[in-house]
Amino acid sequence: MIGPLNPPVTNWHGKRVWLIGASSGIGAALAQTLLEAGAWVTVSARRQETLQHVAQPYAHAHVVAFDAADLNAWPEAFERTLAAMGHVDLVVFGAARYDPTHSWELNLDQVQKSFDLNVVAIYKGVSLLVPYFLKRGEGGLAVIASISAYTGLPKAVIYGATKAALNNMAQTLYFELEPKGLSVYLINPGFVETPMTAVNDFAMPGLMKPFDAAKAIVAGFERGDFEVRFPRGFAGSLRWISFLADRFRFPLLHKITKL
Numbered sequence: 040m041i042g043p044l045n046p047p048v049t050n051w052h053g054k055r056v057w058l059i060g061a062s063s064g065i066g067a068a069l070a071q072t073l074l075e076a077g078a079w080v081t082v083s084a085r086r087q088e089t090l091q092h093v094a095q096p097y098a099h100a101h102v103v104a105f106d107a108a109d110l111n112a113w114p115e116a117f118e119r120t121l122a123a124m125g126h127v128d129l130v131v132f133g134a135a136r137y138d139p140t141h142s143w144e145l146n147l148d149q150v151q152k153s154f155d156l157n158v159v160a161i162y163k164g165v166s167l168l169v170p171y172f173l174k175r176g177e178g179g180l181a182v183i184a185s186i187s188a189y190t191g192l193p194k195a196v197i198y199g200a201t202k203a204a205l206n207n208m209a210q211t212l213y214f215e216l217e218p219k220g221l222s223v224y225l226i227n228p229g230f231v232e233t234p235m236t237a238v239n240d241f242a243m244p245g246l247m248k249p250f251d252a253a254k255a256i257v258a259g260f261e262r263g264d265f266e267v268r269f270p271r272g273f274a275g276s277l278r279w280i281s282f283l284a285d286r287f288r289f290p291l292l293h294k295i296t297k298l
């Protein structure tokens with residue numbers, strides 16, 4: 040089929056967007072980009088003061104601080120978001136943790152916490168938002184995963200697995216919900232210079248600034264993409280490598296990562 044996979048967003052003016060994971064990095068830059076474009080945005084994360092800092096310059100920005108890993112906190116956060124904006128058109132799930140870990144140094148507490156926040160919390164959000172959007176007959180769900188979902192990579196034994204789960208989840212959400220009139224987006228960033236990647240002690244190919252990442256995400260919404268991957272060159276190369284037969288892919292990845 041030719042044509043966009045989601046209806047292109049042509050006008051942000053007055054769109055109600057709930058951004059979860061928006062106190063820093065990509066989420067904060069996305070909030071500011073959408074607010075500048077005329078959207079109403081509720082920013083969520085744990086740190087109230089940092090969220091206030093993001094929202095403070097804008098009349099149509101609201102703050103709802105909550106811990107997304109606490110599943111019991113979601114219903115109230117959703118209610119407060121609805122109370123602040125009247126309704127929600129698009130939700131972006133971006134809260135995550137990153138525990139770079141080799142396979143021989145696994146810590147089960149980190150595994151549990153990563154899956155709780157990066158995956159289970161999103162199921163919780165989806166379980167609240169999908170019935171709401173279906174009742175309204177429209178709405179968009181955007182899941183921020185990562186290009187580390189494409190293939191096994193060094194130190195990604197936890198993080199990459201959580202993001203691979205999201206890649207699969209988003210495909211099913213799209214498959215089932217697009218025919219019912221909802222939009223579903225899978226956002227797969229490469230390396231972006233944020234507090235999350237500040238811990239990396241290796242060269243990050245294609246490293247982007249958060250506002251460039253935000254621009255790429257907004258452009259994806261506006262084109263009506265399903266998967267929004269960036270930066271084009273690095274993300275495209277990793278995608279291509281992921282299609283190689285195992286016997287070629289693993290040696291190539293060892294060569295590239297020097298590990």
Ligand SMILES: NC(=O)c1ccc[n+]([C@@H]2O[C@H](COP(=O)([O-])OP(=O)(O)OC[C@H]3O[C@@H](n4cnc5c(N)ncnc54)[C@H](OP(=O)(O)O)[C@@H]3O)[C@@H](O)[C@H]2O)c1
Binds near residue numbers: 084108136232
């Ligand atoms: N940076 C990259 O290179 C890169 C690459 C691929 C994918 N991503 C993905 O992009 C998304 C944003 O990451 P980022 O790089 O912008 O990192 P970041 O600056 O560390 O942002 C993470 C956000 O998640 C929030 N958060 C963390 N734990 C939370 C919790 N329990 N409840 C609610 N919010 C929580 C943080 O705020 P609080 O601490 O205030 O709660 C923060 O706003 C993540 O899903 C990440 O996996 C990033």
